[in-house]
Amino acid sequence: MNAPPALLTLDGWDRRYEELRREGLLDPACGGPLRRHVEDGDRRLLRLHFDDSPAALRLWNFLLTEEDRLHALRARGGKIVGAMKDLGTVPVLAYSLPGVTAFYPDGAWWTPCVMEMSDELLHEADRLGIDETFCPVRAMLGAFVTRRHFPIPDLLVCSAGAVCDDFSAIAQRLNGLGHPILWWEIPHRRAPDPGEPSVPLPGGGVAPRSQVAFVERELRRVGEVLSRLADVPLDEARLAAGVRRANGIRRRLRALRERVFTAPVAPLPALELLIAEMLAIHYCSDPAETEAVLDALLAETARRVAVGVGIAPADAVRVFWVNPVADLRMMNRFEAAGGRLCGTDFMFSHALDELPEDVGPFAALARAALADPMAGSAGDRADRIARDAIRFGAEAVVVSRIPGASHCATEGGRIAERVRQTLGIPLVEIEVPPLGDATAPVAETRLEALMETARARRKESR
Ligand code: SF4
Numbered sequence: 001m002n003a004p005p006a007l008l009t010l011d012g013w014d015r016r017y018e019e020l021r022r023e024g025l026l027d028p029a030c031g032g033p034l035r036r037h038v039e040d041g042d043r044r045l046l047r048l049h050f051d052d053s054p055a056a057l058r059l060w061n062f063l064l065t066e067e068d069r070l071h072a073l074r075a076r077g078g079k080i081v082g083a084m085k086d087l088g089t090v091p092v093l094a095y096s097l098p099g100v101t102a103f104y105p106d107g108a109w110w111t112p113c114v115m116e117m118s119d120e121l122l123h124e125a126d127r128l129g130i131d132e133t134f135c136p137v138r139a140m141l142g143a144f145v146t147r148r149h150f151p152i153p154d155l156l157v158c159s160a161g162a163v164c165d166d167f168s169a170i171a172q173r174l175n176g177l178g179h180p181i182l183w184w185e186i187p188h189r190r191a192p193d194p195g196e197p198s199v200p201l202p203g204g205g206v207a208p209r210s211q212v213a214f215v216e217r218e219l220r221r222v223g224e225v226l227s228r229l230a231d232v233p234l235d236e237a238r239l240a241a242g243v244r245r246a247n248g249i250r251r252r253l254r255a256l257r258e259r260v261f262t263a264p265v266a267p268l269p270a271l272e273l274l275i276a277e278m279l280a281i282h283y284c285s286d287p288a289e290t291e292a293v294l295d296a297l298l299a300e301t302a303r304r305v306a307v308g309v310g311i312a313p314a315d316a317v318r319v320f321w322v323n324p325v326a327d328l329r330m331m332n333r334f335e336a337a338g339g340r341l342c343g344t345d346f347m348f349s350h351a352l353d354e355l356p357e358d359v360g361p362f363a364a365l366a367r368a369a370l371a372d373p374m375a376g377s378a379g380d381r382a383d384r385i386a387r388d389a390i391r392f393g394a395e396a397v398v399v400s401r402i403p404g405a406s407h408c409a410t411e412g413g414r415i416a417e418r419v420r421q422t423l424g425i426p427l428v429e430i431e432v433p434p435l436g437d438a439t440a441p442v443a444e445t446r447l448e449a450l451m452e453t454a455r456a457r458r459k460e461s462r
Contacts, residue, residue, distance in 0.1 A: 088351025096242030
């Protein structure tokens, strides 16, 4: 019971699953052996290392069954909303209505990795003129064209304005292919002028009151369209209940992150934490199972912390990680290089911060939307990363670049400058393509050098 957790290959999970079943494991609706997903084409699983807990099994099964869930919802007559780009705002509106489910077609950016390119999604995007000079989110276009992944949503909603060039171009191409999009505008977040009325944002920022009011009006407009889709009005009471549910999930994730980042020995692998954080943005199309998955992870990490066991050596280097990785295997490589997570910014910190409940629910969501790290300056993002890195005692920072991503062009430099000024800890930038095996030796060498530098600093400071 108090044995340290192990990282398992898929073969290892085959044996572990049988053992758990003999011991009485009861699978949830999406449960079963991980191996079956390889038969569905998810070949990257053969090269990953997984946490060995039933909680992690539930997390992976939940993630890997989302397309089935969406097709089943469609078959039952549910309404499906494809939210795009905002990461965490429109789904709160959609899930507040009965019979409506929201997901992010953007999530298809991981499909080429998970299916090791057998899906052809990037080739489809190439064919449509969206080539590798764009970020891997272009895989979304291929998923709409091939129709072999998620069902085509009943409604597509996408933020415009303070949005990267890649996403604007890809979403406009999608619109041009006959998938009409409801656009709503998010302005670039600016600092209030001297004396200008301002509003605090979740996560510690601030925005001019006029910008918050503008976004609130935009979200009310989106809410009206969603109401027509559901044939039920999205009134304040309904949305307030949706905000409370979102906050329940965000509180669970805050507790999980704090526990993972602050435990003396890392109680959960980086890969599983990345996936758990992703649940915040649209609940993987099932809020109740999201709650159950997070509760199971919280219980498992609490148990491990209580008995002092974890997945990395106690002297692993404490690293703050910036940006999600296009190739999930990189998180395994990071731990093999001697690191553990002590802080993350996977580009959706605004979906993790609790929504204010002391203002109207549309205003609360407007504040959250404006707190999006991608809606403000790279300097604002770097400030928050530095603050959080200090709070969690990070000894190093990794900025994971996404090939072709316009948002990556200059922000790494800004983050490096701020981290150097405020913390003086080492930082490395690595580029992670959807299948990073060919470039992995370079990334691994850079990660190992980072760990060595951080360990040397640790010794010097003793
Ligand atoms: S990863 Fe960067 S470039 Fe790609 S869609 Fe997101 S913000 Fe845009």
